[in-house]
């Protein structure tokens with residue numbers, strides 16, 4: 437019956453984790469998947485998360501959550517993204533459901549787009565997180581790309597991006613990374629976001645922000661939300677995917693929110709009802725534990741303050757590793773420019789290494805990263821950074 441089913445290619449990110457696990461070397465390094473490690477290379481559970489777990493333990497039953505998720509969690513999540521003084525949140529004109537982290541949020545929105553935005557093409561940055569392409573493909577939406585990254589400057593191709601915004605048919609959807617662009621670590625400045633917002637408004641484009649790294653880019657959750665706050669100020673009606681995988685370290689809990697800004701409360705009620713219909717058929721209702729943890733943290737001022745400290749600590753450790761990686765690369769005698777290692781922000785360094793160089797790192801040095809040259813800086817530690825720099829120099833000279 438399944439004789440003709442071909443074996444699928446490995447996922448460009450999670451496939452690297454599979455190769456890493458199969459490697460028996462004792463000094464192997466996994467810089468593939470974007471998952472935070474402490475300076476000993478160990479997964480980290482935040483103290484605020486452990487405290488929230490203590491408070492939750494024994495206090496909740498195991499019933500189903502409603503299809504749209506845990507109400508308190510959604511409220512805190514929206515406050516965090518849009519700001520506690522957001523008129524849109526206060527007036528109830530944002531449709532929102534708890535979702536299965538970033539991927540699940542994107543998928544719900546893509547399904548919504550397929551049903552209620554017929555003929556609307558989604559524009560996706562070059563490059564982007566590889567799963568974006570899968571999600572919109574499987575939802576059956578038309579997708580195309582817009583320019584984003586300029587190889588020559590290892591920075592933003594702002595002119596190319598603006599041209600593509602201006603040349604897209606009116607009313608197109610643009611998938612934007614709210615902060616800490618994955619994989620490049622290159623973000624528009626506040627001024628550039630304002631121009632992007634203005635251009636998209638003039639074209640009546642619909643923005644969909646994927647925000648997987650709030651707090652992780654700068655260590656400041658308000659600053660990292662500046663793009664969406666600028667769009668809100670400019671009166672856009674946009675959609676937003678929030679993930680708590682990275683910033684709370686809740687990877688396996690699959691916790692996030694998808695929200696759609698609507699004209700008014702009545703419209704939000706209708707949109708939300710359709711998101712629920714989509715979720716019901718896909719997974720019925722979202723898991724509870726992560727929602728309880730996140731809402732316990734966000735709902736308690738002391739725990740929330742502690743979370744801010746911890747998320748900043750993670751962001752700062754990554755910034756320190758960038759400085760060290762650049763220093764060791766320069767000390768190694770490499771003649772290549774490495775300034776982008778410290779210029780880029782967030783979890784990743786878009787190193788500029790070619791796929792064959794990445795392959796050599798894997799085969800000769802047991803260092804694993806995605807073949808587009810993306811390094812998960814979250815896996816770099818004071819113990820392995822020098823070896824990484826030397827190996828990078830080795831394969832790039």
Ligand code: LMR
Pocket residue numbers: 449450468469470471565567618
């Ligand atoms: C990544 O980009 O490595 C992360 O977002 C994890 C994932 O699901 O791909």
